[in-house]
Amino acid sequence: MSILVGKQTRLVVQGITGREGAFHTRQMIDYGTPLVAGVTPGKGGETAFGTVPVFDTVSNAVSATGANTSVIFVPARFAADAILEAADAGIELVVCITEGIPVMDMVQVRAYLDTTHTRLIGPNCPGLITPGEAKVGIIPGHIMSKGNVGLVSRSGTLTYEVVYALTARGIGQSTAVGIGGDPINGTSFLEVLQMFEQDPNTEQVILIGEIGGTDEQKAAHYIGSQMTKPVTGFIAGQTAPPGRRMGHAGAIISGGEGTAAEKIAALTQAGAQVARHPDEIAALVAQNLR
Amino acid sequence: MVSRGQFCSLDSLNLAPPQSPLRGGFRLNLHEYQSKRIFARYGIPVPSGEVATTPSAVRDIAVRLGGAVVVKSQVLVGGRGKAGGIKLAKTPDEAEQRADEILGMTIKGLTVKKVLVDPAANILSEIYLGAVLDRANRRVVLMASSEGGIDIEEVAAKTPEKIVKVMAHPFLGLKPHQARLLADGIHLPKELTNDFIKIAQGLYQVFVATDASLAEINPLVVTGDKKLMALDGKIAVDDNALYRHPELAEMQDPDEEDASEREAHRYGLSYIQLEGEIGCMVNGAGLAMATMDIVKLYGGDPANFLDIGGGAQSDKVAAALRIILGDSRVKAVLINIFGGITRCDEVARGVLEAIGTLEVRVPFVVRLVGTNEEEGRLILAEANLITATSLADAAQKAVAAAKGEQP
Numbered sequence: 001m002s003i004l005v006g007k008q009t010r011l012v013v014q015g016i017t018g019r020e021g022a023f024h025t026r027q028m029i030d031y032g033t034p035l036v037a038g039v040t041p042g043k044g045g046e047t048a049f050g051t052v053p054v055f056d057t058v059s060n061a062v063s064a065t066g067a068n069t070s071v072i073f074v075p076a077r078f079a080a081d082a083i084l085e086a087a088d089a090g091i092e093l094v095v096c097i098t099e100g101i102p103v104m105d106m107v108q109v110r111a112y113l114d115t116t117h118t119r120l121i122g123p124n125c126p127g128l129i130t131p132g133e134a135k136v137g138i139i140p141g142h143i144m145s146k147g148n149v150g151l152v153s154r155s156g157t158l159t160y161e162v163v164y165a166l167t168a169r170g171i172g173q174s175t176a177v178g179i180g181g182d183p184i185n186g187t188s189f190l191e192v193l194q195m196f197e198q199d200p201n202t203e204q205v206i207l208i209g210e211i212g213g214t215d216e217q218k219a220a221h222y223i224g225s226q227m228t229k230p231v232t233g234f235i236a237g238q239t240a241p242p243g244r245r246m247g248h249a250g251a252i253i254s255g256g257e258g259t260a261a262e263k264i265a266a267l268t269q270a271g272a273q274v275a276r277h278p279d280e281i282a283a284l285v286a287q288n289l290r
Numbered sequence: 291m292v293s294r295g296q297f298c299s300l301d302s303l304n305l306a307p308p309q310s311p312l313r314g315g316f317r318l319n320l321h322e323y324q325s326k327r328i329f330a331r332y333g334i335p336v337p338s339g340e341v342a343t344t345p346s347a348v349r350d351i352a353v354r355l356g357g358a359v360v361v362k363s364q365v366l367v368g369g370r371g372k373a374g375g376i377k378l379a380k381t382p383d384e385a386e387q388r389a390d391e392i393l394g395m396t397i398k399g400l401t402v403k404k405v406l407v408d409p410a411a412n413i414l415s416e417i418y419l420g421a422v423l424d425r426a427n428r429r430v431v432l433m434a435s436s437e438g439g440i441d442i443e444e445v446a447a448k449t450p451e452k453i454v455k456v457m458a459h460p461f462l463g464l465k466p467h468q469a470r471l472l473a474d475g476i477h478l479p480k481e482l483t484n485d486f487i488k489i490a491q492g493l494y495q496v497f498v499a500t501d502a503s504l505a506e507i508n509p510l511v512v513t514g515d516k517k518l519m520a521l522d523g524k525i526a527v528d529d530n531a532l533y534r535h536p537e538l539a540e541m542q543d544p545d546e547e548d549a550s551e552r553e554a555h556r557y558g559l560s561y562i563q564l565e566g567e568i569g570c571m572v573n574g575a576g577l578a579m580a581t582m583d584i585v586k587l588y589g590g591d592p593a594n595f596l597d598i599g600g601g602a603q604s605d606k607v608a609a610a611l612r613i614i615l616g617d618s619r620v621k622a623v624l625i626n627i628f629g630g631i632t633r634c635d636e637v638a639r640g641v642l643e644a645i646g647t648l649e650v651r652v653p654f655v656v657r658l659v660g661t662n663e664e665e666g667r668l669i670l671a672e673a674n675l676i677t678a679t680s681l682a683d684a685a686q687k688a689v690a691a692a693k694g695e696q697p
Contacts, residue, residue, distance in 0.1 A: 023631075077533060102531035103423055104501050110428050111460040126630075138600075140630045140660065155576020156600070157628045161681065164628070164659065181575060183425040210576055213425050236579035239586045240595070241564065260583075277584040278577075279682045 002130040002175040002202070003150070003195040004093060004121070005069065009134045012037040012058060012067035012091070014074055014082050016048050020097075021073035024138050025049060028071075031141040033134045037061040039070075058089040071127060071136050072096040079123060080105035087118040094186070095136050096123035106184040113186065120186025126156035126178035139163075139176060147172015149285055150196040152189055153208035154181050154215075158236060158278060162206060165282035171289070174202040183212070189219035197227050204230040204288050206281060207272070209263055211237030216263040224270030231272040232284045235260045318527040321364045323406045324541050325525040328500060329507070332492040335519045339408035348389035351407040352382035358410035361388045362522075363395070363402040366543070368441065373397045378410060411521060412514030417476060418442050419490060420506030421458075421497040429457040430497055432464060432490055434472040438509035452476075464494035485518050500538060501531030550613050557609040559598055566591025567621040567692050569614035569652075571607070573598050573632045581626045584681055590689035593620045600631040607640020608647070615648055622653050622692035626684055629660025636662075638669035645673060653691040657684040 015021035016038025029035055029049055037055060038048050044056030055061040058070060070086045072079055072094065079098035086094045101123050113120055121128060127137010131144040143160060145167045153159040159178055166173060177192050179185055189207060196202045209216035216235065223231050238260040267274050275281040326336040341364065342348045352359045363375035370376050375397050379385035385407065395402050416438030424431040433455045437445045445452055454475030456468040469490035473483045489510065497505045504526040511521050532539045554561030560575065568590045572578035575597045582592035594617065598610050614623055627637050637658065657678040658666040676691060678684035
């Protein structure tokens with residue numbers, strides 16, 4: 001069944017009638033995602049895309065449709081509250097695409113979520129996709145193909161780049177997960193690696209990290225000590241100057257730490273293969289298949 | 291929640307070194323005088339200084355304050371003292387002279403336009419007190435050290451046991467017992483503990499109230515009359531939260547921002563100028579970093595980081611190229627687009643628009659993959675640009691083009 005999303009998913013879209021929300025809802029429906037509801041406060045009772053009922057609250061959507069997963073497209077200043085609303089409505093998996101949520105909002109949201117059973121992916125992420133089953137977020141469906149390589153990444157377009165190269169080589173994916181580029185997010189590399197390790201459909205894993213923080217180092221520790229499946233890594237930002245934030249709010253090297261070199265060393269030491277550039281990743285993965 | 295005498299990874303704190311070129315772009319840094327005014331609102335004692343832009347105004351302030359004063363340049367860089375940007379003056383005449391020397395001087399590339407005139411303090415000892423986000427623990431951490439007045443990263447590197455820290459719970463805030471642990475850990479004289487607790491709690495409130503990513507008092511001094519006072523300080527604000535702090539957004543000093551980075555910001559582009567010769571235009575931050583890396587791998591040097599973001603329209607693309615070509619060091623431009631939300635035909639139109647309106651003297655290498663890539667390639671076919679299929683191919687062609695080699 002791959003991880004996190006699949007045929008069992010019953011998706012509600014928060015912000016379904018907004019510009020971004022509507023555009024990507026269309027794509028998720030076209031991909032065949034089990035999409036059961038939308039939420040836009042004030043538009044409850046309407047129907048979107050011909051068949052999708054719209055509700056005023058996530059709670060109403062859950063009661064009426066049994067939604068278990070939500071994807072959030074609401075603007076940054078409302079997104080933290082949207083995450084909390086989904087958690088309070090009992091949603092098991094919340095995927096927040098929104099970029100630019102204030103860090104202090106996320107400090108509170110994460111502390112609150114830790115008291116619930118809700119898992120958050122993101123924010124500031126492209127979402128996740130299990131090929132042929134469910135696309136939750138904005139990862140382009142047409143580049144994916146069904147297979148046994150799991151992928152976890154802090155970056156959106158870099159993920160597409162790698163998936164595209166895999167598919168071009170005839171290597172399919174189990175699930176691709178974008179955990180997002182913010183300093184405080186819902187799910188770490190380590191947690192996704194643990195899920196892939198347990199997933200019978202995943203045979204090997206690609207980890208795409210970047211500068212900033214210590215999430216990759218923690219993942220490396222797990223790879224070295226407990227993971228049995230092969231891991232191929234790539235770290236973006238080898239040429240990033242210290243102290244500057246490279247687009248993603250979390251992509252900053254501080255005080256000489258969080259560097260690409262340090263993360264590459266940790267992964268290498270843990271026994272992962274590390275690609276020098278994105279084009280190499282698919283080639284390294286292909287070697288493991290032999 | 292408490293770890294004493296333990297070096298907390300500065301990386302996990304997301305603390306940028308003060309000497310790093312953080313000004314402009316993504317994070318709003320407040321001047322010393324602005325930070326201290328905010329501290330005062332939260333009950334943190336600060337000197338009763340005033341800001342001036344002319345030597346004669348400095349003289350007037352010195353007269354009003356009476357006694358010796360310190361004239362402090364207000365520029366957003368570290369090491370102002372070493373650079374001669376902070377001077378003591380015993381009389382109003384001397385203050386005027388010192389101000390005349392400091393105003394207009396250049397410190398690390400920034401011209402001093404304002405000075406803060408504070409009454410000189412009689413300092414017994416100097417303490418460091420700072421609040422930053424600890425991203426690994428997802429909490430605001432309060433750090434204190436008896437080694438105040440110097441760069442905290444230096445303390446962290448050389449004598450980490452001299453830094454004490456406590457984590458504030460997001461729902462509870464910083465509690466008195468936690469602040470007391472800090473006071474105890476830095477061996478603060480016991481008669482100052484209660485004042486210190488108020489200051490530490492005040493600093494945490496400042497952090498929350500301003501949506502800071504860093505709020506620090508350095509040094510917090512013990513004065514000759516045994517009082518605590520915040521002699522210097524700074525606040526960096528999370529720019530994602532500026533929408534709810536219009537009064538802070540107004541404090542942004544346009545002089546402190548690089549002109550091209552400011553223009554990029556206006557178009558919603560993430561742009562950071564570097565020193566190389568290959569201009570890069572990419573969609574997505576991770577892909578933009580990876581593109582810079584691969585340029586370097588093949589022997590080139592990136593001139594910039596530039597992420598046009600998702601779903602960029604042609605005008606944004608044209609603006610991005612205008613900014614890249616405004617850098618005279620650029621000898622070739624590499625455009626790497628993986629179309630998802632971003633449509634390759636929109637990008638291609640933007641490239642054409644830029645080429646049509648700007649004087650382009652350098653070669654362009656273009657790689658378009660993904661949504662509407664065929665349409666994009668057709669649009670660019672007449673423009674006679676160098677095209678590439680893979681990222682490695684694009685990087686190699688850009689490096690060659692920058693060296694003047696024919697494709």
